Amino acid sequence: MPLLEFSEKGIYCSQADCFIDPWRPVKKALITHAHSDHARSGHTQYIATKDSVPVLKHRLGSFINILGLNYGEKILINGVSVSFHPAGHIIGSAQIRLEYKGEIWVVSGDYKLEHDGISIPFETVKCHTFITESTFGLPSFRWQQQKTVFDEINNWWNKNKEEGKVSIIAAYSLGKAQRIIQNIDPSIGNIYTHGAIENTHEVLRRQGYNIKQGLKVENHTKQDDFQGSMILAPPSAIGSAWTKKFGQYEEAIVSGWMAVRGIRRRRNTERGFVLSDHADWDGLNMAIKNTGAEKVYVTHGYSEIFARWLTEQGYDAGVVKTEFTGDEETDLQQENQVPV
Amino acid sequence: MKRFTSLLLAIDQTTSTSTKTELIAQYLQEESLEKNKLWTIALFTGKKPQRTVNTTLLRKWCAAEANIPLWLFEHTYHIIGDLAETISLILPEYNITSTSKSMSEWIEEMMALKNADEEEKQIFIINAWKSMDRPSIWVFNKLVTGGFRVGVAKNILIKALSMFTGQDPTKIAYHLTGNWTPLKTTWSELFNFQDITSDHSKPFPFYLAHALPNENIPDIDPQIWVAEWKWDGIRGQLIKRKGEVYLWSRGEELITDKFPEFQRLTSMHDDFVLDGEIVAWKMEKPMDFQKLQTRIGRKNPGKKIMSDIPVKFIAYDLLEVNGVDIRLKSFEERRLLLEKIYESCIGEVLKLSPLIHFESIETLKEVRNESKNYQAEGLMLKRKTGIYHSGRKTGDMWKWKVDPFTIDAVLIYAQRGHGRRANLFSDFTFALWDGDRLLPFAKAYSGLSDNEMKEITTFVRNNTIETFGPVSSVNPKLVFELAFEGISNSTRHKSGIAVRFPRISRWRKDKNPEDADTLKHIKELLSDSE
Missing domain, CATH: 2.40.50.140 (Nucleic acid-binding proteins)
Structure with a gap:
């Protein structure tokens, strides 16, 4: 029997009797990271990295039964050695390594190779079998360095400021929002953050992350005070009555999907910046190669296409069907929650 | 190429039509090469350069350059949904060394490859890719594949040109029509505002109707409005000037050769420009639209198809008579002049679209239900005092189709x-x-x-x-x-x-x-x- 199987509830290890990122309530759940399509509510016990415990409690309730592990720390569950390793996706995100009788499997969760300046960078974990995400598993997706993208964002912000406009970026409160506030140029103007984002940031600050403080949008703040500033808001707030108080503004979406003109146009957004917390085509291929794995399972994205490509590259590759399909729409909702 | 690419990217980054208009006007101001300006106008009005390299080759070359199998290219294309863009995203990172040519140079060099062999084409295309950044590659591919669609409606371009030249938009619209090409036409020929009669074939912009939004419009008063059948053919503009006959489709394509029937009109005494419908017509009634479609497909129809599927031009408006532009006269006046022209017509290739007088919108509704018996799609409503506008305008004409x-x-x-x-x-x-x-x-x-x-x-x-x-x-x-x-x-x-x-x-x-x-x-x- 293989160490991991693919069940209706998620990836399952029968030897340890635990699931990885299951989407139905189970007894023991190993959680790669705190995004809602990976960390669902209702499990009896959660095991995750120490870094993601506060956010998981913030999102799922302080009462959840959760065990936090350091990166690289090994625990034994019925003879299976389980450890969490940096995935570089968001703060606290991990790949999960399972070893039993000398056989090693790694479940990647979501990951990216580029260091974003906040989350602990991706670490290669050698294994026999690698279960990889493939959200951007097409050769059309290749990212520029984040510095280049932030230069573009800063230029856009500057230009809007010169025209007397406010800049609004739709950013998912866990992941994108931190990456943006830590990397944009604060000398351009004031940065305001929406309450939903600030709440997450407060949780991260309490656990020791030095996330920059954004100004609060108060009811009594005057329209003039916003002029030339940057507003970070969850996508659900974009286009709502909330944005009316800013007067004239430009809005942008920051996501890997913005590489596709058709999707950009469909969102009817004026600006799309191509920046993702997922690995691009080259990143996926490199990560897989570096694991030394012979067997690769592909999930969460263009799985069939990517698995066929890997097979042609000499891997023994297969597809894992999941309920979180990692398609553009749900992922954009997930990363950016943009209303269509 | 860079300037044109920047223009397209800037247009892409705004949804506001006034910003788009300003961007184009600004581009026209800054672009010094007349050829580039002309090609920009041509592309924005749907004049595509002739395709000389087919897309199968482009796909093959791109996959080879990126070192990926063709099936992977195809799958990616179906997800990205745009061939030019897919190629620009998939191509490897090149060290751009050579300086890029201007947009018009690229287009004209590409067009010159018409009779070149595959290898020559490949060298040209790959050199082009290697000399541009990704956005420019996207634009270049669009030029090569001819699938050039950007978010610029004709009206936006007309407004921008009007801002740039200081001329009236209606005049601009007229000058943009017809059979000009950046390959031969110069800027001063295209916008020769002094002598508009220099090109006898030049059509007027078509006046297009919106669908009647609401059947209870009180304004549809029989005193003020007349109706006609909405003929189910292809809209055309039939021009007879100085002994020559030209036929234009609504897409401003010259289709004279497809319908030799109308050459009979050359011997008519008067000159005129008619707006009407080309309809397949036999045994005193219109034939099914599908029959007409087989005619549209033939460039030079033979005798057999011409006798199997004869066509007529159902005239419903007159825009010019003996060199005089009458578009600003009322529909009623134009109609009287049209009837005169029709009476003097030779050879039975013209028909006059009959006017339908009605007592109330209710009785007209009953008439409309008869549409299918006349192979019509419904009715057209025309205001008796309405002028002949340029483009799609609200107010003087409505289409009122039957329910599908x-x-x-x-x-x-x-x-x-x-x-x-x-x-x-x-x-x-x-x-x-x-x-x-x-x-x-x-x-x-x-x-x-x-x-x-x-x-x-x-x-x-x-x-x-x-x-x-x-x-x-x-x-x-x-x-x-x-x-x-x-x-x-x-x-x-x-x-x-x-x-x-x-x-x-x-x-x-x-x-x-x-x-x-x-x-x-x-x-x-x-x-x-x-």
């Missing part, structure tokens, strides 16, 4: 869409019951909201039975109401019928596949309509 046929059909195949529907399943094939099996009978692409398409995309992902390249066959579970304009027998379709302009009118979530209509039912509609 509708039928409930089952979704059986889906394919991802293009452009702003990239990565969404948006192209569907629908089936009807034939006994206990479902027989495909129509494809439809439009009519759904983005949210509905998203919902269907999720459905397709979870219900795919098999995939054939980009096409997925799905479990037959969803029922849609399709609307279409006409039905005819067809030997080319498995179902034995062809429907005209099918589109999705609504998603029948209340219906199960068993409740969908049968092929027998649609064939009954067919016999009704005949």
Whole structure:
């Protein structure tokens, strides 16, 4: 029997009797990271990295039964050695390594190779079998360095400021929002953050992350005070009555999907910046190669296409069907929650 | 090339039409090369450079450059939904060394490859790719594939040109029509505002109507309005000037050679410009539109097809008579002059579209129900005092089509869409019951909201039975109401019928596949309509 199987509830290890990122309530759940399509509510016990415990409690309730592990720390569950390793996706995100009788499997969760300046960078974990995400598993997706993208964002912000406009970026409160506030140029103007984002940031600050403080949008703040500033808001707030108080503004979406003109146009957004917390085509291929794995399972994205490509590259590759399909729409909702 | 690419990127980054207008005007101001300006105008008005390199070759070369198998290229293309863009995204990172040529140079060099061999074309294309950044590659590929569509409506360009030249938009619109090409026409020839008669073939911009939004418009008063049949042919402008006859389609394509019938008019005494409908006509009545379609396909029709499917021009407006532009006269006045021209007409290739006088909108509604007997799509309403406008304008003319046929059909195949529907399943094939099996009978692409398409995309992902390249066959579970304009027998379709302009009118979530209509039912509609 293989160490991991693919069940209706998620990836399952029968030897340890635990699931990885299951989407139905189970007894023991190993959680790669705190995004809602990976960390669902209702499990009896959660095991995750120490870094993601506060956010998981913030999102799922302080009462959840959760065990936090350091990166690289090994625990034994019925003879299976389980450890969490940096995935570089968001703060606290991990790949999960399972070893039993000398056989090693790694479940990647979501990951990216580029260091974003906040989350602990991706670490290669050698294994026999690698279960990889493939959200951007097409050769059309290749990212520029984040510095280049932030230069573009800063230029856009500057230009809007010169025209007397406010800049609004739709950013998912866990992941994108931190990456943006830590990397944009604060000398351009004031940065305001929406309450939903600030709440997450407060949780991260309490656990020791030095996330920059954004100004609060108060009811009594005057329209003039916003002029030339940057507003970070969850996508659900974009286009709502909330944005009316800013007067004239430009809005942008920051996501890997913005590489596709058709999707950009469909969102009817004026600006799309191509920046993702997922690995691009080259990143996926490199990560897989570096694991030394012979067997690769592909999930969460263009799985069939990517698995066929890997097979042609000499891997023994297969597809894992999941309920979180990692398609553009749900992922954009997930990363950016943009209303269509 | 850079300047043109920046213009397109800037246009892409705004949804405001006034910003787009300003961007184009500014570009025209800053661009020093006349050729570049002319090509920009040509491209924005739908004049594509002739295609000299086919897309199969482009795909092959791009995959080879990127070192990926062709199947992977194809799959990626179907998800990105735009060939030019897919190539620009997939190509490897090149060290750009050579300086790029201007946009018009690229176009004209590309056009010069018409008779070149494959190797020569390959060298040209790959050198081009290697000398540009990714956005410019995208634009260049668009020029090569001829699929040039940006978010610039003709009106925006006309406004921008009007800002740039200081001339009236209506004048600009007129100068943009016709058979000019940046290859031969210079800026001063195109915008020769002094002598507009220098080109006898030049058509006027068509006046286009909106659909009547509401049947109870009190304004539709028989004192003020007249009606005509909305003929089911192709809209055309028939020009007779200085002993020559020219025929233009609504897309401003010169189609004179396709319809030699009208050459008979050269011997007429008067000069004129007519607006009307080209209709296949036999035994004193219009033929089915499908017949006309076989004529449109032939460049130089032979004797047989001309006698099998003769055409007539049903004239419904007169824009110019003996060199005098009468578009600003009232419809009533133009109509009187039109009738005069018609009386002097030779050779029976012209017909006069009869006026339908009516007592009230209610009685007119009854008349409209007769449309199908006249092979008409419904009625046109024209204000007696209305002038002949340029382009689509509200107020002096309405189209009032008959209600379409509708039928409930089952979704059986889906394919991802293009452009702003990239990565969404948006192209569907629908089936009807034939006994206990479902027989495909129509494809439809439009009519759904983005949210509905998203919902269907999720459905397709979870219900795919098999995939054939980009096409997925799905479990037959969803029922849609399709609307279409006409039905005819067809030997080319498995179902034995062809429907005209099918589109999705609504998603029948209340219906199960068993409740969908049968092929027998649609064939009954067919016999009704005949």
